[in-house]
């Protein structure tokens with residue numbers, strides 16, 4: 189049992205063995221263990237994890253070896269044991285397994301899912317097959333891309349996932365990863381046009397502004413200062429000490445290339461981000477019939493989206509109505525056009541995100557590497573945490 193491997197001073201390693209089953213006893217044990225640097229505690233086969241908010245030297249290769257092919261209660265509580273158990277069960281019983289990670293925002297769910305993936309990557313493919321290495325590489329690198337476009341700084345977490353993720357990793361009969369699939373759901377698209385005090389838009393916007401090379405910035409008619417753009421400056425200070433947007437931009441570019449995005453596709457993705465940034469600054473004039481006030485700006489956005497200025501303005505300032513078999517364009521007034529612009533920005537960004545996830549899925553589709561045999565999956569559900577907003581949109 190877990191307790192055998194840890195001295196009493198570290199508290200009880202499995203809550204099932206607590207002498208008294210009460211909330212205070214539970215919390216006292218959790219606190220004691222945390223103070224002694226033990227962030228993981230079991231409740232049977234469930235792992236309770238307390239976010240240390242500091243790097244811990246407990247994920248190195250020697251720890252991987254300590255947990256590899258062991259039974260869950262053989263070693264002190266660790267998320268590696270859970271990952272190993274899922275992998276072993278799947279292999280031994282040829283049965284699909286699922287790991288559910290839940291907790292409030294900032295509690296460490298996404299980090300936990302990455303630790304699980306890195307553990308699985310470390311203990312598989314002893315044979316060194318190239319395709320398995322490629323799949324593992326894409327699975328790990330795709331996190332950079334997903335986080336750039338789907339994570340944001342919130343008041344609770346500098347790198348908060350603003351979408352839910354369910355990821356399947358497919359394994360062959362030997363237990364080596366041969367592919368995967370990511371289901372994303374409920375991207376918080378309202379953030380594209382509105383951020384609360386102290387929060388930011390998705391990282392991608394700031395990464396583009398600070399990391400893109402000069403010629404790209406010029407081609408997109410951008411200035412580097414987020415304060416110049418309404419959709420990215422509502423939360424106040426855009427600098428986040430724990431993030432390096434410039435460096436992260438390069439990381440995302442590398443990850444996109446490694447995942448199989450063509451240069452053209454990468455450029456298109458950033459152009460959509462630039463178009464959204466510019467869209468926030470569009471203003472409208474007019475009484476009943478709104479018109480875009482700065483046509484130079486609508487030309488720039490049109491260029492990013494490869495549509496004419498006229499078509500873009502029409503999309504923002506009118507809507508199509510079908511009545512009695514007739515289809516007519518109805519002019520919008522200024523508030524309606526502002527609303528249309530915001531809806532357009534949100535829809536475009538959401539589609540961009542889904543398209544990116546689709547591209548990653550193409551790259552890790554088991555059939556991509558020619559795998560046709562039977563496979564089993566480990567599913568990892570990382571569902572975003574609960575928060576209380578001033579305004580729940």
Ligand SMILES: Nc1ncnc2c1ncn2[C@@H]1O[C@H](COP(=O)(O)OP(=O)(O)OP(=O)(O)O)[C@@H](O)[C@H]1O
Nearest residue numbers: 241242293294295296297298299345348349572573
């Ligand atoms: N095991 C860990 N070791 C060290 N630091 C950690 C660990 N887990 C989480 N952290 C720290 O806590 C931060 C928040 O964790 P994470 O983003 O995983 O939370 P989350 O539960 O996924 O939040 P959200 O629901 O907002 O996405 C991380 O950026 C990291 O700094």
